[in-house]
Amino acid sequence: GDSVTQMEGPVTLSEEAFLTINCTYTATGYPSLFWYVQYPGEGLQLLLKATKADDKGSNKGFEATYRKETTSFHLEKGSVQVSDSAVYFCALKAGGGADGLTFGKGTHLIIQP
Amino acid sequence: EAGVAQSPRYKIIEKRQSVAFWCNPISGHATLYWYQQILGQGPKLLIQFQNNGVVDDSQLPKDRFSAERLKGVDSTLKIQPAKLEDSAVYLCASSSPTVNEKLFFGSGTQLSVL
Numbered sequence: 001g002d003s004v005t006q007m008e009g010p011v012t013l014s015e016e017a018f019l020t021i022n023c024t025y026t027a028t029g030y031p032s033l034f035w036y037v038q039y040p041g042e043g044l045q046l047l048l049k050a051t052k053a054d055d056k057g058s059n060k061g062f063e064a065t066y067r068k069e070t071t072s073f074h075l076e077k078g079s080v081q082v083s084d085s086a087v088y089f090c091a092l093k094a095g096g097g098a099d100g101l102t103f104g105k106g107t108h109l110i111i112q113p
Numbered sequence: 114e115a116g117v118a119q120s121p122r123y124k125i126i127e128k129r130q131s132v133a134f135w136c137n138p139i140s141g142h143a144t145l146y147w148y149q150q151i152l153g154q155g156p157k158l159l160i161q162f163q164n165n166g167v168v169d170d171s172q173l174p175k176d177r178f179s180a181e182r183l184k185g186v187d188s189t190l191k192i193q194p195a196k197l198e199d200s201a202v203y204l205c206a207s208s209s210p211t212v213n214e215k216l217f218f219g220s221g222t223q224l225s226v227l
Contacts, residue, residue: 004155032214034214042220043117043218043219043220043221044218049214091155100146102158103156105154105155106153106154
């Protein structure tokens with residue numbers, strides 16, 4: 001079945017550091033790929049998405065590129081801020097009628113001032 | 114616009130008891146999802162509704178879990194009887210074709226089974 005694997009956390013970085021959170025997936029067909037974020041005390045919210053190979057999703061300084069050849073969708077940000085501290089989830093939506101998301105386990109990011 | 118509303122926020126029960134969670138999606142969203150998020154794991158889809166019909170319930174433990182969305186608006190998820198391993202956060206989400214694959218999540222109900 002479909003699955004998403006993302007790097008284990010917690011990931012601790014200093015403010016203004018470069019961030020990469022790795023995400024790889026297994027799916028049949030051509031899934032859509034997503035990053036969701038959960039800030040402390042808040043619900044899950046969409047950060048960015050990409051719907052086909054080589055698409056780049058971006059939002060709030062975060063970027064991720066849909067790489068079909070490596071089945072990856074790594075999340076990157078050039079300079080993180082304390083306010084980026086949160087749990088980040090990589091997810092996919094398989095093609096077909098049902099469109100519930102398959103999530104990875106989440107990566108807890110901690111940014112220190 | 115108002116977000117996805119869920120209640121209660123927290124629930125503590127003994128094993129073998131029953132419990133129900135309620136969700137009111139964003140107005141006009143035809144698709145409603147229930148997810149289970151166990152501590153340290155990502156959310157797992159339990160059931161997906163399109164209006165009041167079930168689209169996918171392949172991961173719903175049907176011997177103890179049930180869900181309904183009778184009028185195609187709000188929804189109830191029930192567990193009867195509860196087991197220790199049901200301790201989790203139960204998330205409701207909704208979406209609409211007009212928001213282009215984006216799911217809107219509620220804050221969840223945190224269930225502890227003792």
